[in-house]
Amino acid sequence: xxxxxxxxxxxxxxxxxxxxxxxxxxxxxxxxxxxxxxxxxxxxxxxxxxxxxxxxxxxxxxxxxxxxxxxxxxxxxxxxxxxxxxxxxxxxxxxxxxxxxxxxxxxxxxxxxxxxxxxxxxxxxxxxxxxxxxxxxxxxxxxxxxxxxxxxxxxxxxxxxxxxxxxxxxxxxxxxxxxxxxxxxxxxxxxxxxxxxxxxxxxxxxxxxxxxxxxxxxxxxxxxxxxxxxxxxxxxxxxxxxxxxxxxxxxxxxxxxxxxxxxxxxxxxxxxxxxxxxxxxxxxxxxxxxxxxxxxxxxxxxxxxxxxxxxxxxxxxxx
Numbered sequence: 001x002x003x004x005x006x007x008x009x010x011x012x013x014x015x016x017x018x019x020x021x022x023x024x025x026x027x028x029x030x031x032x033x034x035x036x037x038x039x040x041x042x043x044x045x046x047x048x049x050x051x052x053x054x055x056x057x058x059x060x061x062x063x064x065x066x067x068x069x070x071x072x073x074x075x076x077x078x079x080x081x082x083x084x085x086x087x088x089x090x091x092x093x094x095x096x097x098x099x100x101x102x103x104x105x106x107x108x109x110x111x112x113x114x115x116x117x118x119x120x121x122x123x124x125x126x127x128x129x130x131x132x133x134x135x136x137x138x139x140x141x142x143x144x145x146x147x148x149x150x151x152x153x154x155x156x157x158x159x160x161x162x163x164x165x166x167x168x169x170x171x172x173x174x175x176x177x178x179x180x181x182x183x184x185x186x187x188x189x190x191x192x193x194x195x196x197x198x199x200x201x202x203x204x205x206x207x208x209x210x211x212x213x214x215x216x217x218x219x220x221x222x223x224x225x226x227x228x229x230x231x232x233x234x235x236x237x238x239x240x241x242x243x244x245x246x247x248x249x250x251x252x253x254x255x256x257x258x259x260x261x262x263x264x265x266x267x268x269x270x271x272x273x274x275x276x277x278x279x280x281x282x283x284x285x286x287x288x289x290x291x292x293x294x295x296x297x298x299x300x301x302x303x304x305x306x307x308x309x310x311x312x313x314x315x316x317x318x319x
Contacts, residue, residue, distance in 0.1 A: 002025045002077060002079045003179070005028075006029075006083040008086055009046070011164055015084040016084075019082065019176070027077065029059040030062065031046060031049050031061060034049070049061070079183075080101030085105075089141060104136075107171065108122065110133040110149070114142035115141060115198045118199055120199075120202065123220055131152060133146055135189075146189055159226040160224055161226045161227060202229075208233065211233070211282055211319075214286055215248070238295055240295050240296070267319060268317050269317070272312045274304060278303040278312065
């Protein structure tokens with residue numbers, strides 16, 4: 001099959017590479033225009049464009065889906081469309097060009113977690129399983145019929161980075177299998193069944209840690225945002241990403257109260273030493289142990305290096 005590939009994120013790239021290395025042909029890659037990136041606001045291409053350049057593939061850049069993309073695709077010969085983490089709804093006139101071979105790779109067990117953030121949403125909610133669903137695209141948001149679906153367990157140690165690697169390892173071969181069956185006219189779709197749920201685009205406020213939550217809820221947020229974009233907190237005007245943390249038994253008599261005999265508020269450092277590590281009070285009289293952090297503008301470090309380098313002490317507060 002000759003494929004038009006739509007994608008814009010790091011998650012998209014292994015699927016593009018898988019098609020490129022297969023018996024199928026990539027007629028063109030459609031991706032987002034270059035955007036400002038990082039603190040320096042440099043204009044940089046996204047990972048899919050970089051990979052298209054590396055593989056010497058024709059690419060089409062867009063800011064939004066409009067008639068221009070329809071006109072550009074009209075001049076190309078292709079058999080189907082593949083969409084992976086693209087960030088735009090495909091208009092009906094573009095779908096109509098695909099000969100009913102427009103498919104989307106979605107990293108959730110549809111109809112659960114339709115929309116832009118299924119991986120993070122599954123982790124935030126503490127789900128114990130997820131999967132990959134390949135659907136035929138229609139005019140709705142991830143509402144098309146299912147061509148193939150597979151599920152697997154989410155480990156307690158999985159964060160977004162690890163979970164995406166698992167989804168790619170399972171999803172890329174599944175995509176190639178579906179494309180092969182479509183090419184041979186040997187696959188039929190079936191409707192999505194069950195209660196649908198929708199995800200949203202997270203903003204910077206969503207990334208900030210609310211220390212009044214239970215320890216498990218905070219840890220799920222840390223897992224969900226992983227190294228990028230990263231769940232963060234603030235200490236003495238320093239923005240700090242918390243990259244890894246575990247629950248801690250707060251009912252430890254030597255750390256329950258401060259020097260004045262008062263209970264600590266949520267966000268307080270209730271222990272900061274080489275023995276017990278960096279322990280922070282959470283809501284509902286719970287606590288967690290921070291294992292890894294990244295101070296803004298610095299490399300990721302262990303909590304012990306953080307303790308030593310920034311002279312943290314019991315009674316300091318994360319906000």
